[in-house]
Amino acid sequence: MNMSIKKICCIGAGYVGGPTMTMMASKCPDLIFNVVDINKERIKSWNNTDLSKLPIFEPGLEKLIANTRNKNLFFSTNIKEAIETADIIFISVNTPTKTKGLGAGKSSDLKWVEASAREVAKYSKGYTIVVEKSTLPVRTAEVIEKILNSAETNNSRKEISFSVLSNPEFLAEGTAIKDLDNPDRVLIGGKDEEAMNALSSIYKAWVPEEKILFTNIWSSELAKLTSNAFLAQRISSINSISAICEVTGADIQEVSRAIGKDTRIGSKFLDSGPGFGGSCFKKDILNLVYLAEFFDLHEVAKFWESVVDINNWHQKRISTIVVKTLFGSVANKKLVILGFAFKANTNDTRESAAIKICKDLIIEGADLIIHDPKVSSKQIENALDTRESLDNDKDQKNYIQNNLGKWRFSKSLDIFDNAHAILVLTEWEEYKYINWDKVVKKMVKPSWVFDSRSIINANEVKKAGLNLWRLGDGSQKNEISNF
Ligand code: NAD
Numbered sequence: 001m002n003m004s005i006k007k008i009c010c011i012g013a014g015y016v017g018g019p020t021m022t023m024m025a026s027k028c029p030d031l032i033f034n035v036v037d038i039n040k041e042r043i044k045s046w047n048n049t050d051l052s053k054l055p056i057f058e059p060g061l062e063k064l065i066a067n068t069r070n071k072n073l074f075f076s077t078n079i080k081e082a083i084e085t086a087d088i089i090f091i092s093v094n095t096p097t098k099t100k101g102l103g104a105g106k107s108s109d110l111k112w113v114e115a116s117a118r119e120v121a122k123y124s125k126g127y128t129i130v131v132e133k134s135t136l137p138v139r140t141a142e143v144i145e146k147i148l149n150s151a152e153t154n155n156s157r158k159e160i161s162f163s164v165l166s167n168p169e170f171l172a173e174g175t176a177i178k179d180l181d182n183p184d185r186v187l188i189g190g191k192d193e194e195a196m197n198a199l200s201s202i203y204k205a206w207v208p209e210e211k212i213l214f215t216n217i218w219s220s221e222l223a224k225l226t227s228n229a230f231l232a233q234r235i236s237s238i239n240s241i242s243a244i245c246e247v248t249g250a251d252i253q254e255v256s257r258a259i260g261k262d263t264r265i266g267s268k269f270l271d272s273g274p275g276f277g278g279s280c281f282k283k284d285i286l287n288l289v290y291l292a293e294f295f296d297l298h299e300v301a302k303f304w305e306s307v308v309d310i311n312n313w314h315q316k317r318i319s320t321i322v323v324k325t326l327f328g329s330v331a332n333k334k335l336v337i338l339g340f341a342f343k344a345n346t347n348d349t350r351e352s353a354a355i356k357i358c359k360d361l362i363i364e365g366a367d368l369i370i371h372d373p374k375v376s377s378k379q380i381e382n383a384l385d386t387r388e389s390l391d392n393d394k395d396q397k398n399y400i401q402n403n404l405g406k407w408r409f410s411k412s413l414d415i416f417d418n419a420h421a422i423l424v425l426t427e428w429e430e431y432k433y434i435n436w437d438k439v440v441k442k443m444v445k446p447s448w449v450f451d452s453r454s455i456i457n458a459n460e461v462k463k464a465g466l467n468l469w470r471l472g473d474g475s476q477k478n479e480i481s482n483f
């Protein structure tokens, strides 16, 4: 590498910026990593000496933070200084779906990316490599370049110049440290070869060279959206088949196992569940849909939109089954919700299937008691008591009008007294070890367990005298349709 890289800045200390920079800092002890954010509380949590209070929960993260923080990894709100001294700047800010205005409900809101680019333009010195780490619509690099270059000309600091690269992140929450340590690939898109080599030299500290792919910048941006769209499509596919299993007597576990043995299909990402959640799948597919519509590719747009439509339908299907099974009404019935995070091993609840399912049950008048080992009551309150509604979101409007606020949070699992049913919505390990013999004694009869993650031991539950509904299990066909 010709360029000498010493200092790296990351704008955005979230689920991507935090773990990614921590991994880089642990692999590159000679480089300095400054992670900055406008959110003072978040930065305070990143600096908390009590490592259990980091703002995000990720297995393995605490140990890496203990080894790097305040050595070559620093979390602060001093954005100006971090930019001024950086040779490479990662933009790792949030890019949620727009809720208002042009493209609302589909296109990404780039206001945080734009604000970051403007800060970079304002404070950077000399030559700086600016890296898109956030997931962005195709051709965003052009926007960033325009902002940076116009600052260059507006500014008397003639010596400043930039190279913009795309380097999307593929980590999954809950396995972020493992994914970062051993990525399937590192993707670097750009046209400035020297800048691309400089960025890849950081990864080369631990990633084998053959896993580092160079592409043009638009392919890199599109590959990230496409990767998430393909993954989400697999989940919608398997969940749609789970519905067929339930009415035909087939079993989704067996179907998944059988198709997964085909090496062309592969066995990963074939677990049927309550519908995909997380901050990215839906947002990134809708982004792709917006892009296709923009270029008049309406059939393409419809194809990808159906992946999101099936997911919404599937989540609704689960709450409907619960209501139907409990004799057509859950009004004033106590229902235990096990898990609120969008998947296990994360405290993230964004777009969690639990949100929609809980809202549906609250509208039906249920009395929910919600447990999650890592999610806080405040997060659940933000998710369930939101007053925001999109213009075209009828379900959310209905919820706002009918939200009786009948939910409570519990940190403990001593919550089964007088419950009519238990819904497993997140696959937390501890739910596998519930003593069903003890639980059944506390519940109202007939008592039900609805397992949307297929993690509960069916024999133990049935032996204890509980009724079990498991997603995609067709053997329960006759039992359920009796109600
Ligand atoms: P996040 O909301 O957890 O974090 C983003 C952070 O950026 C926030 O802390 C916010 O305060 C900060 N921020 C916003 N504007 C800022 C500004 N102008 N200056 C400084 N800080 C600012 O989001 P995330 O989950 O880390 O996702 C970030 C991006 O990475 C998104 O584009 C997402 O699609 C993508 N991504 C996320 C994941 C994931 O697992 N969460 C994985 C791959 C890619």
Ligand code: UGA
Residues within 6 Å of the ligand: 135, 169, 170, 171, 172, 173, 174, 228, 231, 235, 268, 269, 270, 271, 272, 273, 274, 275, 276, 277, 278, 279, 280, 281, 342, 343, 344
């Ligand atoms: C996903 C991708 O896996 C990452 O590669 C990508 O970087 C990231 O999105 C992103 O861009 O944000 P993440 O959303 O963290 O990662 O988690 P996943 O493991 O992909 O799970 C997403 C959702 O699908 C979860 O709700 C999960 O429970 C569900 N899922 C996953 C299933 O229902 N079945 C499966 O077989 C796998």
